[in-house]
Amino acid sequence: MIFQRFNVQHYSQLLIASVLALRQTPLIRSWRNYFDRNNLTQLRRQKPFVFERLLQRETLPKVRETQQTRNTIPIAFFVSLSLFSSSESKPAAEAKTKQTKMTEETAKNLGDTIQHSDQLFDENNFQEAYDLLQKCLEPEKFEIKWRLARVLYNLSKTVPSPKKEEMIRESFKLANEALALDDNNYLSHKWYSITLDAKSGLDGIKERVTQLENVKLHMRKAVELNPDDATSWYILGQFYYGLAELPWYQRKIVSTIFATPPTGTYEEALECFEKAENTKPNFYSMNYLMLGKTYQALKKMDKAKEFLTLAANVTVLNEDDKEAKETATKLLKKL
Numbered sequence: 001m002i003f004q005r006f007n008v009q010h011y012s013q014l015l016i017a018s019v020l021a022l023r024q025t026p027l028i029r030s031w032r033n034y035f036d037r038n039n040l041t042q043l044r045r046q047k048p049f050v051f052e053r054l055l056q057r058e059t060l061p062k063v064r065e066t067q068q069t070r071n072t073i074p075i076a077f078f079v080s081l082s083l084f085s086s087s088e089s090k091p092a093a094e095a096k097t098k099q100t101k102m103t104e105e106t107a108k109n110l111g112d113t114i115q116h117s118d119q120l121f122d123e124n125n126f127q128e129a130y131d132l133l134q135k136c137l138e139p140e141k142f143e144i145k146w147r148l149a150r151v152l153y154n155l156s157k158t159v160p161s162p163k164k165e166e167m168i169r170e171s172f173k174l175a176n177e178a179l180a181l182d183d184n185n186y187l188s189h190k191w192y193s194i195t196l197d198a199k200s201g202l203d204g205i206k207e208r209v210t211q212l213e214n215v216k217l218h219m220r221k222a223v224e225l226n227p228d229d230a231t232s233w234y235i236l237g238q239f240y241y242g243l244a245e246l247p248w249y250q251r252k253i254v255s256t257i258f259a260t261p262p263t264g265t266y267e268e269a270l271e272c273f274e275k276a277e278n279t280k281p282n283f284y285s286m287n288y289l290m291l292g293k294t295y296q297a298l299k300k301m302d303k304a305k306e307f308l309t310l311a312a313n314v315t316v317l318n319e320d321d322k323e324a325k326e327t328a329t330k331l332l333k334k335l
Contacts, residue, residue, distance in 0.1 A: 110136065114143055121147075124318045126155045142185070145178035149191045153198065157319045165202055172199040186225035190232050193218035209254050212262050215239060230280035234287050237272030240264035241294060270294045285314040285324035292328060301335060308332050 113136050120129035130151045136144050149171045156167035172195040179188040193215050200211040216239055222232045243264025246254070254261040273291045276283070292308035295301075311328035314321050 110138055110141065110143070114147070117147055117151075121151060121154075126151050130155060142178055142181040142188070145174050145181060146185075146187050146191050149174035149178060149195055153191070153195055154318075156198075168195065168198045168202060171195045184225070186222040186229060186232065189218040189225065190222040190229070190235070193222065194235060205250060206253060206257070209250065210257055212239075212243070212254070213258070216262060228279055230276040230283045230287075233272045233276035233279060234284060234290070237269045237276065237290060237294075240272060241266065241269035241290065244269060245297070266294055266297045270298065285311055285321045288314070289324040289328050292331065296331070296335075305332065305335055308335075 113132060117129045117132050120126075120132065130148070133144055133148050133151065138144065152167050152171035152174065156164045156171065159167065172192075175188070175191040175195040179192045182188055196211055196218070197208070197215045200208040200215075216236075219232065219236045219239060222229065223236055226232065241264065243262060244266045251261075270291070273287055273294060276287050277291065288307050288311035292304050292306075292311060295304035295307065308328040308331050311324045312332055314325055316322050316325055
């Protein structure tokens with residue numbers, strides 16, 4: 001079976017090498033001796049002296065030659081075979097090495113892209129982060145999908161409609177694809193929940209209310225998978241707060257859609273906002289604002305004033321900081 005790897009040129013080279021080697025085997029030499037036997041017999045009869053001299057001269061070298069040939073022929077054949085095998089395996093080895101290097105380089109590039117895009121995102125350079133992720137050589141990777149969903153969602157906050165709506169729907173599409181790639185990662189559930197709520201909001205009050213249970217389901221899953229993620233706790237708190245302050249007409253819509261409508265209380269919201277702050281203190285200006293608003297709803301004015309003051313004094317780095325600062329300042333004036 002090993003010969004199946006050789007091409008025609010190798011077959012011919014191997015055949016020539018084998019024939020040259022086999023010429024010196026005892027079997028071939030015995031055939032040659034058989035055809036020369038008649039001539040030797042005539043020589044012995046006609047010139048016995050010459051025959052004896054010839055016999056003495058040839059015997060010892062032939063003995064040595066036979067011993068050397070027995071040791072050399074298998075080696076010669078093995079060397080010729082190894083030569084052909086190595087000529088065949090060298091390109092394969094080079095191709096494998098090249099493929100390994102390409103894989104390592106791609107992995108390195110992916111890692112660099114992820115690290116750089118995260119840095120840009122943390123610095124609120126959302127457009128630069130988006131442009132970088134768009135150039136990635138592996139756009140179908142889970143790590144790229146959910147990051148694109150995240151950055152598009154944040155970009156949508158600063159653009160007017162209809163571009164805003166387009167970005168939100170694209171963000172949801174990417175988050176949905178990320179969830180399909182890995183539903184055991186808290187990030188896929190987190191960003192699916194966020195973008196689902198934003199997208200359903202575009203489709204009207206009824207659609208948003210219809211999706212409330214799904215939004216809650218995926219955000220609770222995100223918290224279960226990673227209870228140390230502060231923003232997941234914040235978003236879950238937002239869900240409970242939103243249900244707690246739901247206007248009466250929206251509550252009526254909820255009751256017509258669900259046999260058992262989803263519920264949320266200010267106490268549940270406060271618990272989530274506090275967990276978020278305890279997990280990562282001072283991580284988000286909007287969490288300060290929501291703590292202040294929740295304490296205000298619970299008639300705990302001292303605590304409400306404490307957190308609203310923190311929100312009103314944040315350094316504005318993005319749209320969320322701006323909203324938190326402006327809203328908290330207005331609420332403080334009414335206390």
